[in-house]
Amino acid sequence: MTPTSYLVLGFVSRSGPVTSYDMKQLVKAGIGKFWSFPHSQLYAEPERLVDGGFLSSRKEEGGRRRRLYEITPAGRTELEAWLSEPSPEGTELRDLALLKLYFCSLAPSEAVVRVAKSAAQLHADLATEWAAVAEALRASADPCQAATLELGIRYERAAAAFWREIAEDPPTST
């Protein structure tokens, strides 16, 4: 079971019979803001879960003949067990700008400033964008999704501040 497996199990369990395209939309509207899941995986992964007995699938008769997925008892058991057990892994913070900063001693300080300014702008924009999304979620729907976005927003704000500091006083300048 990969993270994608649990993502799919969660969507199917929460949103009833869904298609891969539905999940693609759900990703785009929420978790996908900071953890990207390519849509081809949202087509491939449910098939694996059907093979494993965690989902059942059926095809629409008319129209687009889409594949609809539903969770099985085994799938529900698996998901609930996973949700209940602590995660000891910590966070992967994958950021190419940060990797560039890591090697900034190899670059001229103008380059570092350029990268830092662009990152500061980006993270500031993302923070405001997500804040709007979270606001909408909080009002209408699931507080769990809103809470998840909240950590993302806090990260984006911290990142924006951090990159502004780097742009002002790049580590190579000393």
Added chain:
Amino acid sequence: MTPTSYLVLGFVSRSGPVTSYDMKQLVKAGIGKFWSFPHSQLYAEPERLVDGGFLSSRKEEGGRRRRLYEITPAGRTELEAWLSEPSPEGTELRDLALLKLYFCSLAPSEAVVRVAKSAAQLHADLATEWAAVAEALRASADPCQAATLELGIRYERAAAAFWREIAEDPPTST
């Protein structure tokens, strides 16, 4: 070119002739704290870069006959171009605990509290651990590496605080 490519290019450029094992150690000491690179990639990727003309390799004669890598002019050009251009991608925040929180409406609130408490402890521990590493780096060596870790530390502190709040007032309780 993948992120791993640039990681390897950066290490080889910064630390002169290095072996894959050296890079494994470098990862472990720094960037690997929040972005994991499995050691098998640190063996595979340099070979790809040699094929592409970005690195040269030679074998030690005596002893362990290890493979040592050095950067070529083409490799240096590639690395410097990459370092100088802004990164528009943003950060991937991959965290299984956060994914669990995203689906917390499917779990009993005791489970959410359990996961949140464990995550709070974990992130608090990581924050103090990295702070020590960053302190050592700041004193002896490269301020760029220390700066990079700094964002990691801020994230860990924010995450620890966030999860404490979740544990106290889980979203499902309402």
Added chain:
DNA sequence: GGGTACATGTAATCAGTTACATGATTTA
């Protein structure tokens, strides 16, 4: 001198990425 941990890789599998391709709806 036997065990343990460090060091150095390889191999097999599988997931993830990118690109391609086509059918169905809407809109101009």
Added chain:
DNA sequence: TAAATCATGTAACTGATTACATGTACCC
């Protein structure tokens, strides 16, 4: 009715993960 966009997948490739395997140094 043609164009554009939304919807729904498939295929090829390649990188990442996991597991295996063996050699070397150190320490008890």
